[in-house]
Amino acid sequence: MPTNVVQIVVFAILTLMTLGGGLGVVSSRNLFHGALFLVLSFAGVVGYYVLLDAGFLAAVQLLIYIGAIAILILFAIMLSRGLMSQRQSQRNEQWWIALLVVVLTFVVLAVVLWQVDWPVASDQALASPSVAISQLGQELLGPYVIPFEVASVLLLVALVGAVILARETET
Amino acid sequence: MDAIVLWLTSLFPQMAVPTARLIVHIVYAAILSFVAPVVLVVAFTYMERKVIARIQDRVGPNRAGPLGMLQGFADAIKMLTKEDITPAGADRIVYNLAPGLAVIGVVLVFAVLPVAPGVIGTDLSIGILYVVAVGGIGTMAVLMAGWSSNNKYALLSAFRVVAQLVAYEIPMVIAIIIVVLTAGSMRMGDIIAAQNVPFLFTLPVAFFIFFVANIAEIGRSPFDLLEAESEIIAGFHVEYSGMKFAFFFIGEYMHLFVSAGIATTLFLGGWRGPGASEASILGALLGFVYFLAKTVLLIFAMMWVRGTFPRFRIDHLLDFGWKFLVPVGLLTLVAVALVLKLPFLSSPVLQWVGLLVANVAVIVVALAAVSLAARRTRSVALRSVAGAER
Amino acid sequence: MVLSDFTFVGILILVAVLLPIVGLGLAWLIRPKKPNPIKQSTYECGIETIGDTWVQFKAQYYIYALVFVVFDIEAVFLLPWAVAYHQLPLYALVEAVILIAILVLALVYTWRKGALRWS
Numbered sequence: 001m002p003t004n005v006v007q008i009v010v011f012a013i014l015t016l017m018t019l020g021g022g023l024g025v026v027s028s029r030n031l032f033h034g035a036l037f038l039v040l041s042f043a044g045v046v047g048y049y050v051l052l053d054a055g056f057l058a059a060v061q062l063l064i065y066i067g068a069i070a071i072l073i074l075f076a077i078m079l080s081r082g083l084m085s086q087r088q089s090q091r092n093e094q095w096w097i098a099l100l101v102v103v104l105t106f107v108v109l110a111v112v113l114w115q116v117d118w119p120v121a122s123d124q125a126l127a128s129p130s131v132a133i134s135q136l137g138q139e140l141l142g143p144y145v146i147p148f149e150v151a152s153v154l155l156l157v158a159l160v161g162a163v164i165l166a167r168e169t170e171t
Numbered sequence: 172m173d174a175i176v177l178w179l180t181s182l183f184p185q186m187a188v189p190t191a192r193l194i195v196h197i198v199y200a201a202i203l204s205f206v207a208p209v210v211l212v213v214a215f216t217y218m219e220r221k222v223i224a225r226i227q228d229r230v231g232p233n234r235a236g237p238l239g240m241l242q243g244f245a246d247a248i249k250m251l252t253k254e255d256i257t258p259a260g261a262d263r264i265v266y267n268l269a270p271g272l273a274v275i276g277v278v279l280v281f282a283v284l285p286v287a288p289g290v291i292g293t294d295l296s297i298g299i300l301y302v303v304a305v306g307g308i309g310t311m312a313v314l315m316a317g318w319s320s321n322n323k324y325a326l327l328s329a330f331r332v333v334a335q336l337v338a339y340e341i342p343m344v345i346a347i348i349i350v351v352l353t354a355g356s357m358r359m360g361d362i363i364a365a366q367n368v369p370f371l372f373t374l375p376v377a378f379f380i381f382f383v384a385n386i387a388e389i390g391r392s393p394f395d396l397l398e399a400e401s402e403i404i405a406g407f408h409v410e411y412s413g414m415k416f417a418f419f420f421i422g423e424y425m426h427l428f429v430s431a432g433i434a435t436t437l438f439l440g441g442w443r444g445p446g447a448s449e450a451s452i453l454g455a456l457l458g459f460v461y462f463l464a465k466t467v468l469l470i471f472a473m474m475w476v477r478g479t480f481p482r483f484r485i486d487h488l489l490d491f492g493w494k495f496l497v498p499v500g501l502l503t504l505v506a507v508a509l510v511l512k513l514p515f516l517s518s519p520v521l522q523w524v525g526l527l528v529a530n531v532a533v534i535v536v537a538l539a540a541v542s543l544a545a546r547r548t549r550s551v552a553l554r555s556v557a558g559a560e561r
Numbered sequence: 562m563v564l565s566d567f568t569f570v571g572i573l574i575l576v577a578v579l580l581p582i583v584g585l586g587l588a589w590l591i592r593p594k595k596p597n598p599i600k601q602s603t604y605e606c607g608i609e610t611i612g613d614t615w616v617q618f619k620a621q622y623y624i625y626a627l628v629f630v631v632f633d634i635e636a637v638f639l640l641p642w643a644v645a646y647h648q649l650p651l652y653a654l655v656e657a658v659i660l661i662a663i664l665v666l667a668l669v670y671t672w673r674k675g676a677l678r679w680s
Contacts, residue, residue, distance in 0.1 A: 010571070032318060036265065039311060050567045055297045058567075059304040060637050067307025067340075068630045071333060074314055075626045078330075133296060133357065137645025140638070141653045149656070152635060152663045159631045159667045163674050166624050196569050200576040208580065254593045271581030278577040282570050293569035300640060334622050337629040344636040352643040414588035418581060486678075489625065497632070497668065501661055504639075511646065512654050 011051060018044030031077045039070045056133050172199070172289055174449075199292060203281045208274070212424045213243030218467075219474055226478035250420075253413035258321060261410065265319035269312050270411065270418035276308030277425045284432045285359045287442050287459035288449040298359040299347050302433055303340070306388065309422070310336050316419070317407035328406040331485060335387060335394060338492035343384035345500035349377040349507050350437050353526070363441040367519070371438045373526040376503045376533050378438045380496050385430045386473055387492070389423065393480035394488060431469040432462070439465045499537045506533055628671055635664050 021041030028034045042065040049058035140148050172195060179191040217232065217240060224231030232239030257266060282292035283301050295301050310333055317329020351357050353374065354365035371378050387394040408419045435441055447458035483491070506529040510516065516525045642649075642657050 059297045059300045062304035068633045072626045072630055075623050079623050133641055134645045137641035140641055141656050145656055152660050155631045155634055156663050156667045162627045163671055196572050200573045204577040204580045251588050252592055275577045282573050293566050295566050330622055334625050341632045348639050348643050352646050355647045414585050508654050512651055
């Protein structure tokens with residue numbers, strides 16, 4: 001089997017996972033199932049990163065999105081009163097607004113995809129993945145050091161906010 | 172692996188190298204997913220029962236086969252022939268997916284475990300990060316099992332497990348960062364190559380944190396709150412029976428082995444030892460023996476811990492993770508980073524000594540802080556008792 | 562047809578999926594199948610289980626999960642730094658120490674607020 005065919009088959013499976021998972025999230029009546037579908041969707045994205053030879057990003061996606069954020073979402077569902085067993089209704093009276101927003105977003109994304117001339121990296125740039133991680137570290141602490149530090153401040157703020165909110169509701 | 176590929180192509184001259192590599196990969200994958208579970212589970216359940224029995228002054232299994240060595244096979248047959256019960260209220264699909272996911276998540280970790288010189292599924296550049304990331308699949312399986320069983324004990328246990336896994340993943344990652352910092356790479360091969368002196372001797376604090384966090388991640392005693400029999404019976408898998416239960420069990424023992432294997436790779440120099448090399452078959456075999464010996468030694472240490480420590484209470488467990496291991500880990504990380512950049516520690520030997528000194532300093536500081544905190548809580552407790560009497 | 566280093570991971574996933582299928586299939590062939598309502602009732606120390614399982618749990622668990630997410634993301638930021646550390650100049654240490662200090666600040670804050678106390 002030539003490489004291309006394998007790649008296309010894998011890509012098709014991943015797309016099925018990602019889009020099918022996304023469809024499952026919005027269509028399943030049980031919230032826990034919805035969250036599990038979300039995990040499936042995240043797993044598809046992990047696969048995309050692997051196909052793009054971005055091993056570090058794939059591992060981070062798996063670690064953060066499936067290993068941490070999905071668990072947080074599952075906890076949130078399990079800890080919310082009455083969300084666990086009750087089967088939620090799938091729509092409310094604002095469905096047409098949502099539809100409008102979705103269509104608009106799709107149009108904007110499609111236009112952007114169409115208009116922008118995406119630069120394709122030459123093969124040399126992807127020479128060695130372990131060099132890439134080292135480069136990433138050097139870039140993060142060199143030109144991009146401000147975003148690097150600001151990100152951690154952002155996380156600190158998020159944590160403070162979360163602790164305050166959670167404490168208040170408990171007392 | 173490459174040597175086997177070469178040998179295959181020399182044996183069948185018309186075979187292309189990629190085809191040979193594909194065959195070798197498939198065979199190795201089959202070994203990891205079918206042979207390894209059986210061998211590891213049979214061997215280590217037997218070892219565990221014997222070791223724990225000896226610690227408790229018992230004999231342990233001694234009926235099935237010589238010295239009871241066939242006990243594991245007897246258990247396997249029992250599991251296979253047990254009826255499979257699905258509780259009436261369970262969420263069937265999720266309930267049936269969870270055991271499979273639990274075992275697949277562990278098998279995937281084996282892909283980056285260097286078991287002998289040149290024998291590793293794939294030496295990823297993100298090696299050790301891959302191990303941590305794939306570990307998340309097991310957490311997901313536990314939550315799925317606990318939720319779908321429709322059993323209060325199972326759900327409660329799943330919550331506890333996840334809180335515990337989550338609390339001990341951070342110290343584990345910090346210990347890993349310390350190793351990566353020293354080795355300068357996340358690739359397993361590079362980490363082994365960097366250990367002219369095993370990191371156990373230069374980074375003892377990181378090893379301690381990693382070892383403890385690993386025991387907690389596997390959910391073994393003294394961190395076995397997930398199956399505190401007196402509180403929640405058997406844990407998240409109460410409702411599972413027969414082969415589905417067996418898969419959780421297999422997953423646990425494979426996890427035991429693979430964690431000890433990873434710890435060996437990160438801190439004990441992996442397969443390294445006198446005479447071990449990639450160059451010859453004998454050297455590779457010798458490397459495999461070293462790897463196995465070190466790993467079994469670590470597993471024995473874990474069993475020893477299990478046999479001697481009482482179970483933690485959940486608040487103590489979380490406190491130990493968040494309020495002791497995490498700060499100590501961060502302190503060690505900064506200390507190690509500092510030592511690596513000190514200009515006068517130019518030769519490797521000086522650097523090793525410097526790392527060791529930094530680690531010992533961290534131990535001293537940590538112990539002093541703990542004893543100070545203990546004294547304070549004790550005096551607060553005494554004062555409140557005195558106040559109550561007055 | 563070597564796509565990348567991850568080819569083996571893909572092969573391993575495909576083969577490992579067979580393990581539960583084969584195992585459960587084998588057990589399905591030889592195990593007894595005699596379900597009855599008592600056997601399938603939810604286990605609860607010999608008494609009938611009362612009420613719904615899927616009830617609300619302590620919010621405490623959620624805070625621990627939140628703190629975990631924050632620390633996990635910070636750790637991911639530190640990994641490329643650790644890999645590149647040998648090639649980085651001295652100021653990289655200072656930058657990382659600032660990051661770790663912010664992390665410690667987060668820990669101290671949650672600790673002080675009692676969010677890490679199990680009540």
